[in-house]
Amino acid sequence: MTRTLICLLLIATPALAQNAGDAARGKELFLRDACYTCHGTTGAGGGALGGPRLAHAGLTPNAIINELRHPRAAMPAYSEKILSDSEADDLVAFIQSLSRESAPDAKKIPLLNPP
């Protein structure tokens, strides 16, 4: 049991870690004809023809930075030339702030549970 708990903490801790970025500035960048178009303004994601969910996705700062700089799928690559390290940190801070509140519970939304 203890062993299991330690493992969970190891997985969860990076996702909750905060970086030095400015979330408010990150939001501006996110909404400036960039990230929101594929990921939605709340990080809900856009499905197969959009981008993946960012909110409550358990993304670590490193995972976000890696995806920005070296995307694995259809995500545009944001090199240092067009997105500075400082701006990348701001984006990380904003994306992590999307998960600050707990994920919405689909079971409590009647329209998602029609009889």
Add this chain to the structure above:
Amino acid sequence: MARKTDTLLERSGLGRRGFLKGAGLAPAALGAALAAPLALAKAQAPARAPSIPPTPNVEAERGRPADAEPLTQTSCGADFMLEVMRGLSIEHAAAFVGSSFRGLHESIINVGMVSEPRLDFISCMHEEVSVAMCHGYAKIAGKPMAAMMHDTVGLQHGSMAIYNAYADRAPIFLITPSAPDARTRKTMVQTVHSAQDGAAIVRDFVKWDDNPGSLQHWAESATRGWKYAMTPPYGPVLLVTSTDLQENPQDENPPPRIPQKPKLAPPQAEDAALTDVAKMLVAAEAPVLLADRVARTPEGMRHLTELAELLQCSVTDSSGRMNFPWRHPLNQTSRGREPVAQADVILGMEMTDFWQTLHSYTPHTEAGFQTLTKPGAKRISLSSADLNFHSNYQDFQRYPDADLALMGDAEASLPSLIAACRTLIDRGKRGAFEARGKKLAEAHKTAMDVQRGLAAEGWDSQPITTARLVMELYNAIKDEDWTLASGSLFQNMWPQKLWQADKHHRYIGDAGAYGIGYTAPASLGAALANKGTGRLTVSIQGDGDLMCCPSTLWTAAHEKIPILYVMHNNRAWHQEIMLLQQTANRMQRGTDRTHIGTTIRDPNIDFAKLAESMGVYGQGPVTDPKDLNAALKRAIARVKAGEPALIDVVCQGR
């Protein structure tokens, strides 16, 4: 009054036929033609009678030379063509008016629309609307309606919609005129731009075309074309129909005969090959059925369900049609590519892109496309698409390797495949199949829960999420007999993931060739087919798509076709934004300017006002998701009363 006008026309020397010729010209010429008799009437008024009559009056007093052609006639070729179309059960002809098919136009409005069986003229403002309406209509009605397009320019306008229909296997009866005989060409606009081979521009994406030289030929080609259009793979056919053939009297000897409309039998794959497929499917541990445009009719859906339940196997639906119930426990579509990756036998049926279904794609890497299938997995294709191939305009992706390729219509082949499977399934297998089915049912439920969780994210956000839009709409229509007449790709396929749908008319697929400007008119065509059935037709309408053919709304109001358009207004050609961002970042120039040419803002379009300007009930823009329910209720009440309605909803991109 008409008689007086005739008299004036005759006095003017134009004659009725000459006047009609002039009326087919440009507005300026029409104005001149009208002006002549009116000026003459004014000149002849007793109070102002000049002492020296103008020249035309002098000619009238002398008498007029005999007309080179009769002023009136008692029959025309178009009336015969009308009867041929009626015999083929064609009930509607959509058209943007064009003088080169005025013979058919006149026949339809004065004979077709006032006697039984009815053949109605549907007024459109663009040939793309006419053809796309036929496209959507065919997918609900299961038969073609006609679209008439003006000589050359009309067909050019309609060509993209024809390509969509061709790629989507939709039967349409297309007509475009010609003026092959220089001696009988009328003046100016209507014939100066005719073509010696008008069909050439669309020949590579219609199933067949002909240019009949007589009414008998026309009747035979119409019936032959109908047969081709309605034999899988379905598709549009085109008859080039000369203006003379429409307008000249029926004087063929012997009189033209209308061929018998045949009962059609679709091509079925060979029985022995289907038995081989059955052996592979029954012996497999993890077979998968892939479906794209399998269910042409409700029977196709019933057969696919029967086969899946017999085998208790996965079905993954590409949603080219309503192939398989969306909430059936064996429907594994929401699991993405996992079922294919686990499969040992894969049967792809009427797949547009079988190759891509069997591969994953990782851009920017050396790996690129990678096969998804396990080593040794058997791949079988069953499709009628291979029975109709053209070389130029393509409708396929990379070549998919297949262990067995069957040419035949999947829907027609399923009963034999089911029968062959039944003979191979013994009691022992039945138990294993049931265990497999239970696991798949659990997987379906788990996938559904995952999708619900994803849909909940940003539930109350503004702009409204596509999941919220789609579920608010479902909540408003779920107790009705509804049809979703728009494709759902741009709404993240939420309907397929979250709605309950188990009837064939619930969904009709998408454009086929991704030609934007399909959704609004094709949905309206589906609504036309649903009119009078008690079904509620709804369309989730992209803003960019509607702006390709906004006049569709006028046709909806003018023809009194009940339909609910719910705008997915993301104020962009959203797919293009994302692709342009990829390119801009590849060039390391950033995405700051990628809104240029890809967004529909500054100014934002007021779609409710646009709708209202054309006589369609409009609401919006709705920006708060909490307002959606009431707006939908109000609009649906109008649609159920027989009107078209539109709600503008400002949404997230996807």
